[in-house]
Amino acid sequence: MDQDRYAFSYEMEVRDYECDMQGIVNNSVYQNYLEHARHQYLKTVGIDFREFTERGINLVVIRAELDYKSPLKSGDLFVVRLAMVRESPLRFAFHQEILRLPDLKPAVKARIVGTALNGRGRPELPAELDRLMLVTEP
Numbered sequence: 001m002d003q004d005r006y007a008f009s010y011e012m013e014v015r016d017y018e019c020d021m022q023g024i025v026n027n028s029v030y031q032n033y034l035e036h037a038r039h040q041y042l043k044t045v046g047i048d049f050r051e052f053t054e055r056g057i058n059l060v061v062i063r064a065e066l067d068y069k070s071p072l073k074s075g076d077l078f079v080v081r082l083a084m085v086r087e088s089p090l091r092f093a094f095h096q097e098i099l100r101l102p103d104l105k106p107a108v109k110a111r112i113v114g115t116a117l118n119g120r121g122r123p124e125l126p127a128e129l130d131r132l133m134l135v136t137e138p
Helices: 027-044 049-054
Strands: 008-013 058-068 077-088 091-101 105-117
Touching (some): 027 058, 027 077
Antiparallel strands (some): 008 077
């Protein structure tokens, strides 16, 4: 994905307790980084998880695809970039990447697919989410 197509970037730092015995970030931690960036993005565009839940709308991940490119280490600074793309009438995907700073070396490339479930547990995308999505695949 072309970097100017990303809707949001969020900088973070690797903490020592996120690393495994090899001294690199444990593979499961990258999902936390990706999720935190998605939540920060949604917050900046006015999507409040608590308010959605109170309205009976639950945002859920239904698929996660991660390609690990190079490891991050304790103290590394990195940026998570994302774009939200419509995948179908009831599904959206976050195209995300994690890049080490300052050299922008790719660490992870991800595609996280989700939907929104209404109060009856059925997929239904609220208008607030619909307006955020790119219409075509990046």
